[in-house]
Amino acid sequence: MLTMTNVSKTYRTDTVQTQALREFSLHIHEGDFVAVTGPSGSGKTTFLNITGLLETFDSGKYDLDGRDVANLSDHELSRLRNEKIGFIFQNFNLIPDLNVFDNIDVPLRYRGFTAAERKQRIDEALKRVGLSGRAKHLPSQLSGGQQQRVGIARALAGSPRFLLADEPTGNLDSQMAQGVMELLEEINAAGTTIIMVTHDPDLAKRAKREVHVRDGLIQGTDGN
């Protein structure tokens, strides 16, 4: 479903040149739950950004759901992100001035769904993350764990091909983190592919597979 072949990415400033990913190759199949781990500076975030189509890469091939994304325009990349990828952010990235309903609504509007369909999808997503009845709440009125559930609901609502989670429990205490992980496992069990970037080995172990990145290279993969 997602295949990277020899993807490389180099950041250049006037003085420094950093190779963030070198000849990176990875295949992720339908229904997979992959944890991408590595210390900070390992190229994890670059991997995340490239996988999530937030950044372009210099060379190699990235095939997403049967489509070569290398030479797509900004507009096409935006469309792909919107349709295929559900983002879950470490800081939740909820829009503070919008209530839960409107936050989940954001990607659905860009998708061009009708109002009725949007409402149905939002209600469904909220039900899946156990927050039905919180639709009118503002992010600031929710706990961190609840905010991340809203983030997950937002990622799910558009029925993406996979979820891309960036340290999804990084800003949560262990109890809340536990809840969020269980929710992700549940979602994966129901058939949604999940790619999770984390530096936490314990968390990584709960994924089906672990890919360890160091210095922009895959150091090893484990099936858990």
Added chain:
Amino acid sequence: MEFGPIWRAALRNKTGIVLIVLQVAFTMALVINAIAIAEERARLMARPSGVDEANIFHLNSSGFAADFDAKLTIEEDLRQIRGMPGVQAAVQINSIPLGGSGWGMGLKTTPGPEIEGVPTTVYFVDEQGVDALGVELITGEDFAASDISWRMPATSEWSNKTILSKDLAAALFPNDPTYGVGKIVYIADTQPMTVVGVVDELQGPWSGWDNVEHTMLVPEHLWNKSTAYLIRAEPGARDALMPRIETLLADREQGRIVRDMRTMEETRKNSYELNQALINILGTTIAILVAITTLGVAGLTSFNVTRRTKQIGTRRALGATRTDILRYFLAENLLFTVIGVTLGAVLAIGINILLVEAFSVPRFSWYLLPATMLALIVVSQLAVLFPARRAAAVPPAVATRTV
């Protein structure tokens, strides 16, 4: 368009919205009323004086010497001025159209002090008056040389002939297709004058007077030491003629002062100076005001873009295209501006009612309302374009940055 979420998010920061809405509203109210005032003044200024403004100039001759002979001087002055090449016609006159000073009288169609007269300005001229002013006689006939008499100072006698301006004739003889030519009007309560002719348009000396279109010509020379000459040059000859006539008069008779020589164009300009000043001041005010407001709106958006960088990145990550982001800020601006101009329309009407009541400011034309609303919306949208483009350029990778 996502007006719903924009509106709900806006309610989270009410003061910010109130400030921008009020600013737009006050701007709108100010702009409309300023335009209304300027428009009215411009309308006044656009009225034709009726005279041949491009070719007329005038000057004053004031005798002061004890032995100064007014009648002799005037007769000789006119003879010499009229004899100069380039002079189309010249006339002694008591006051200049739009000149600021003059002689007001009341005319009646029925004699008697208890009858209310129709107010008018009097121009004393001779048989060259109509030609010198360059007004068009639309009916009846001009004065003949034999009609002209000499008017002594402080006399109460009036000539028995007059030529009226069309507006004055219409006020005296409503519904008369011949404008009362051949009929009698009464001046100074009881003295009869026959209307011998009617000229198309001829304004009085006071541009601010309600009855500025009411004027009458009386075939008399004024036996005054101080008098004005109004000279109509042949096309193109005016500027060369002016200094020559000034020198001619000053040199010819030492016991007088020749002064205040002006072209009719200057006189018109002086007459409407306050109106022109008002139009300029209001125009400058509108320009600065709109500039401040639009720059303010742009600045506000710019700060908001900075504040919402993370949010914009998130939206981009979630699938918003650059156009979506641009459209978001335009929509947000559109929403506030529309509320602003709507409130502004109400304010504008309110202020206008106050102005109409307190000062004779005109009610503004209805079309100003939609026109100004539309113009402000367009300008405001253009102003937002710049910061909105900055917003659209925020890279989606901002979403995954932790700080």
Added chain:
Amino acid sequence: MLRLFEYNLKLAVKNIRRNPILSALMVAAIGIGIGASMSMVTVNYRFSLNPIPQKSDVLHYIRLDNWSADFPFNEGRNPPNQMTYLDATALLRAKHAYRQVAMSRSTLAVEPEGRDERPFFVDVRATTADFFAMFDVPFRYGTGWGADADDAAEQVAVLNTTTTERLFGDDNPVGRTVRLSGQDYRIVGVIEDWEPMPKFYDSSNGPTNSGEDIFIPWSLVVAKELPRAGNTNCWKPLEGSGLQAFLNSECIWIQFWAELRNSAEREEYVNFLNAYVTEQKALGRFPRPLDNRATPVMEYLREQGAVPDEARVLLGLSLLFLVVCLLNTIGLLLAKFLGKATEIGIRRALGASRRVLFQQYLVEAGIIGFTGGILGLGFTWLGLEGIEMQFADEEASRILVMDWNMALLAVALAIIASLVTAIYPTWRACSVQPAAYLSSN
């Protein structure tokens, strides 16, 4: 504490410089707003000045309603604004007030002594002896003339400084003669520059009219048949022709002022006027009901509409303009400060008290407001210059002057404006909860 202030000042300057264009816009908006409103306030203030504060309560403009029974003057709103010759001379003769003057304007030609200098016209005020004492006219040389000069229609004159300098240079001309339209006048005095603003004593001329060049006894207007300038209004045709018919007519062309030192004198004088008019009614004059007035200076100016409508409308609009400018700057500052929520949160968490933060942002907003205010002074001056440029006549410049009162008012307005713009955004910024912005954005 001082060091903290210094630190805050540095931070503020740094913050202001971080958005140079928008900071400039905020400053300019306040400046332009103050400039626009202060120029119009100045114009209105100049028009509504008390031209003679020390005597404005005792000087009274005298009006009698001699107008037509059928068509009242000014639609009956107030009595005729000038007086007839018959009444002015009668009131002068009665000497019923502490002081009184009758006067009118004329234009005469001055013939300088040197043959090579051309004659020129001067504005002449023909008035009676009390004029100079009544209106507190300051003298440089000599004095006014006495009542006997009025009675005898003596050819005496008082000159203003401009005319004196033009004719005699720096010499004291008292005792010398000036030739006016073919007649010699003996100079008895020279007044200092005296230009009451507005020119209240003759409302038939504009409030910005400059003062007259030469003053002569009013009795000469008739004795020498001097030309009359100013306005003449008649409601009734002359009976007969010639000067005498005009003098006996109901035409108004004279200003009459009386000095009445207290309300008792004023009341008494109005009674006297009513008695006089009642007496005249018996002679067939004054067909209208009694409406005789002694109006103090400021009341008279207000009634005459000393401030032109245009100036009042512009004042209103300019104050709205200021409101827009302030809203503009408040909005910008608010948006800017709210964008700093994260920074504020961090500072709060690092131990900055709300008071210290308040000070920091107040300093930043205050600098913007204050700079705008100073700029506003400049814009006020520029605005007045700009308005003056619209008028060819120099008289406009008499209105468009910024005096100390106005400068102080502008400074006060600038301070108020900067406080208004600074306090709300600062307060909002400092209401940020320290925790709220640390965990997420």
